[in-house]
Amino acid sequence: MSGTHKAPAINVNGIWAIYRFEMARGLRTLWQSLVTPVITTSLYFVVFGGAIGSRISTVGGVGYGSFIVPGLIMLSLLTQSIANASIGIYFPKFTGTMFELLSAPVSAMEMVVGYVGAAATKSIVIGLIILATAALFVPLQIVHPFAMLAFLVLTSVTFSLFGFIIGIWAKGFEQLNFIPALLITPLTFLGGAFYSIDMLPQPWRTVSLFNPVVYLVSGFRWAFFDKGDVSVGLSLGVTALFLVLCLGVVGWIFRSGWRLKN
Amino acid sequence: MDSILSVAGVSKTYASGHHALQPIDLSINRGEIFALLGPNGAGKTTLISIICGIVTPTTGSVTVLGHDALTDFRSARRAIGLVPQELSVDMFETVIATVRFSRRLFGRGANEAYLEQVLRDLSLWDKRNAKIMELSGGMKRRVLIAKALSHEPDILFLDEPTAGVDVALRRDMWKLVHRLREKGTTIILTTHYIEEAEEMADRVGVINKGQLILVEGKAELMKKLGKRQMLISLQEPLATLPTELAEWDVALENDGKTLRYIFDAQAEHTGIPSLLRKLAELGIGFKDLETSKSSLEDIFVDLVEKKDAA
Numbered sequence: 047m048s049g050t051h052k053a054p055a056i057n058v059n060g061i062w063a064i065y066r067f068e069m070a071r072g073l074r075t076l077w078q079s080l081v082t083p084v085i086t087t088s089l090y091f092v093v094f095g096g097a098i099g100s101r102i103s104t105v106g107g108v109g110y111g112s113f114i115v116p117g118l119i120m121l122s123l124l125t126q127s128i129a130n131a132s133i134g135i136y137f138p139k140f141t142g143t144m145f146e147l148l149s150a151p152v153s154a155m156e157m158v159v160g161y162v163g164a165a166a167t168k169s170i171v172i173g174l175i176i177l178a179t180a181a182l183f184v185p186l187q188i189v190h191p192f193a194m195l196a197f198l199v200l201t202s203v204t205f206s207l208f209g210f211i212i213g214i215w216a217k218g219f220e221q222l223n224f225i226p227a228l229l230i231t232p233l234t235f236l237g238g239a240f241y242s243i244d245m246l247p248q249p250w251r252t253v254s255l256f257n258p259v260v261y262l263v264s265g266f267r268w269a270f271f272d273k274g275d276v277s278v279g280l281s282l283g284v285t286a287l288f289l290v291l292c293l294g295v296v297g298w299i300f301r302s303g304w305r306l307k308n
Numbered sequence: 309m310d311s312i313l314s315v316a317g318v319s320k321t322y323a324s325g326h327h328a329l330q331p332i333d334l335s336i337n338r339g340e341i342f343a344l345l346g347p348n349g350a351g352k353t354t355l356i357s358i359i360c361g362i363v364t365p366t367t368g369s370v371t372v373l374g375h376d377a378l379t380d381f382r383s384a385r386r387a388i389g390l391v392p393q394e395l396s397v398d399m400f401e402t403v404i405a406t407v408r409f410s411r412r413l414f415g416r417g418a419n420e421a422y423l424e425q426v427l428r429d430l431s432l433w434d435k436r437n438a439k440i441m442e443l444s445g446g447m448k449r450r451v452l453i454a455k456a457l458s459h460e461p462d463i464l465f466l467d468e469p470t471a472g473v474d475v476a477l478r479r480d481m482w483k484l485v486h487r488l489r490e491k492g493t494t495i496i497l498t499t500h501y502i503e504e505a506e507e508m509a510d511r512v513g514v515i516n517k518g519q520l521i522l523v524e525g526k527a528e529l530m531k532k533l534g535k536r537q538m539l540i541s542l543q544e545p546l547a548t549l550p551t552e553l554a555e556w557d558v559a560l561e562n563d564g565k566t567l568r569y570i571f572d573a574q575a576e577h578t579g580i581p582s583l584l585r586k587l588a589e590l591g592i593g594f595k596d597l598e599t600s601k602s603s604l605e606d607i608f609v610d611l612v613e614k615k616d617a618a
Contacts, residue, residue: 053382053415063412074400142396146455149360149390150413151382307364 053151060152064160068134072168079168080175083122087176090118091183094240105242108271111184116267117239118180119173123198124205124234124259126172128226131165131209136216139305148307154300158210165206166199173198187270193278194269200285201262207292214305233259243275258284312338312494313359313463318368320354320518328354329518331368336463336496341489343509344498351518352498353393356465360390373462386415389456393467395448399441403432403451406440407458414459426457429487446477453484464488466497470504482507502601506530514611521611531572536601538580540567543593550590556583567594573601 072079095111102110138144147157180186188194216222237259243251254260255276265281268274274281299306313336320329329351336342344352357363359370361381370377372384398406407423427433430450435443440451449469456464466485470478485495485508499505505512506526513523522529545564556579557570571578587594 053386055382057382057415059412059415059417063409066412067409070405071400141398142392142394143398145360145362145390145392145396146410146413148362149385149388151385151415152413153382303364307362 057150057152057156060150061156061160061163064147064152064157065164068130068161068164069167071134072130072164080172083126083172083176084179086122087118087179088183090114091180095183105245106271106273109184112186113242113267113271114240115177115180115184115186116270117234117237117263119176119198120201120237120259120263120266121234121239122176123169123173123201124230124262125226127165127169127202127205128209128212128230130168131162131206132213132216132222132226134161134165135210135213136219136222139214144306154297157300158207158296162203162206162210165209166202169202169206170198173202189272190269194266197262197266197269197281197285200282200289201266204285204289204292207289207296211292211295211299214299217305230259233257234263238263238275258288261285310338311335312373313496314371315355315359316369316371318355318358318365318370320351320358320363321366327518329358329365330520332520334513334520334523336494337511338462339489339492339494340510341485341495341497341508343505343512344496344515345500345502345505345512346498346515347500350500350515352515353467354518355515356390356467356496356498360388360465361385382415386459387462388465389459389461389463390465391449391452391456391467391469393471395445395452397440397448397451397455399439401440402437403427403440403443403454404436406451407454410455411458414461416459422460423454423458426454430454430484446473449473449477457488461493463494463496466495468498468500470499470501478504516611536571536573536599538569538571538597538599540569540587540594541565541596541598542567543595546592550592552586552590553583556586558583 091111094114098110104110105113138147152160177186212222212225216224236254237257238254239259243254243260246254261276261281261284264274264276265278265285268278268281298304315332315334317331317333318329319327319331321327332355344355346352354363358365359372359377361377361384370384373387375383375387377384401409404423404427407427408418411419411423424433427436430453432447432450432454435447440448443451453466469481469485473481482504485497489495497504497508509526511523511525512529514521514529542565546560546567547564549558549560559568560566561568569579569583571580
């Protein structure tokens with residue numbers, strides 16, 4: 047018996063347990079996790095790239111098919127990150143296994159690292175798969191590969207955190223789908239995933255600048271084609287701001303025990 | 309005795325204003341089996357949940373092996389395993405996977421030999437690769453116990469371990485608890501069955517309406533709780549109690565149609581044969597006899613009244 051020993055300052059085993067559990071959950075539903083984004087992406091290419099792209103040809107010197115790739119990846123990153131992380135933390139609440147997490151020697155931050163880390167990993171893998179799928183359809187160039195990866199990681203982590211918050215907030219499965227369906231999908235479609243906001247008439251161009259997804263897509267597109275709707279610094283700043291905001295909310299949740307503890 | 313866990317002034321008032329626990333002081337000795345006995349809603353689960361870190365106490369502190377459960381939660385929680393009342397398990401996981409998960413979650417590195425021993429002790433080894441959803445309710449409960457034991461805790465909490473469990477499994481559970489104690493694990497269990505507390509515990513704490521009414525060794529408590537009553541349905545109603553029956557603790561009820569006799573089931577002489585002989589002598593006929601234990605609720609009311617009177 048070793049209960050009298052002092053525990054280490056970081057429960058690495060605990061983080062690893064949560065991370066592996068979440069990754070295993072993804073593997074159990076491997077087909078849904080991987081095949082769905084591949085099929086969806088292919089459909090987008092058929093509809094947007096094939097049908098519409100034949101009429102638009104190029105946007106800012108980039109072929110329309112290639113132009114929509116960063117937006118398509120962003121669309122999946124946002125929805126997948128939120129879905130993965132929100133279900134991951136909602137499920138223990140739903141099944142009652144949350145008791146074990148709360149009674150374990152795992153700090154709030156360690157829980158977040160485990161859950162959000164796994165959700166973000168899955169999103170990144172899906173993003174890369176979509177990228178590979180896209181490469182089968184259209185010629186692709188990535189001018190700033192490291193920036194592209196950085197945006198991929200940053201967006202996945204940020205929106206996995208956001209999903210984590212939704213999962214803790216949700217009281218039922220309907221609420222889990224509520225925010226993604228009502229907020230994220232419209233924001234992504236209106237966020238320049240399939241067009242450049244320069245193509246919009248005023249006042250919609252200005253209104254679009256209040257949509258945070260515009261900055262994500264723009265920054266990501268810059269990494270591919272060296273040009274975006276807004277400057278890359280601004281893109282990075284807005285994404286980082288949202289990350290800090292989510293971290294703040296998660297910190298508050300664990301301090302107050304909101305929807306987790308009585 | 310060496311104290312392994314101490315609770316000092318712990319109380320809980322929910323946001324709704326409901327006082328789930330009045331301030332409670334309790335010390336658990338190393339290696340003992342302690343039963344928290346009380347009716348549903350008495351605060352047993354709330355107290356356990358506070359000690360295990362699932363519920364935040366309104367006041368008071370909990371110390372586990374000298375570690376404060378709030379400020380030094382890592383060291384405190386590592387020493388504790390909790391088996392909850394509900395069968396809350398990951399249905400899609402296999403038995404071995406979920407047990408390994410629990411061990412890691414509690415900060416322990418792999419130890420397959422130990423986990424094998426735990427699963428064998430619980431007759432789960434053959435089922436280690438089965439999905440939990442395929443197991444029976446009793447098996448699921450064993451999985452929860454295996455998970456709680458996976459990180460080699462010094463203290464094991466069993467919340468209503470035999471609620472909704474069949475007789476055979478209840479016997480197994482009792483045996484298991486005694487085996488664990490022999491290995492040096494301290495066990496704290498909650499129950500609303502007096503027999504269970506009697507069968508398993510060394511010491512019993514009686515809790516009702518959020519108050520820890522008393523904590524005593526099992527033998528002393530059973531003496532207090534051992535009162536039984538016998539209801540004698542008379543053939544003819546009696547107007548008054550015959551003076552010849554004064555030496556027994558009897559009372560007339562139900563318009564003189566029933567005689568109620570309170571006796572001590574633990575005593576060597578219950579007084580029942582002599583009372584029945586006396587009734588025959590007096591020519592008082594009866595058509596039915598019924599003995600019963602006073603209900604747990606009665607006992608609590610009785611204990612609270614005694615405490616208030618003292």
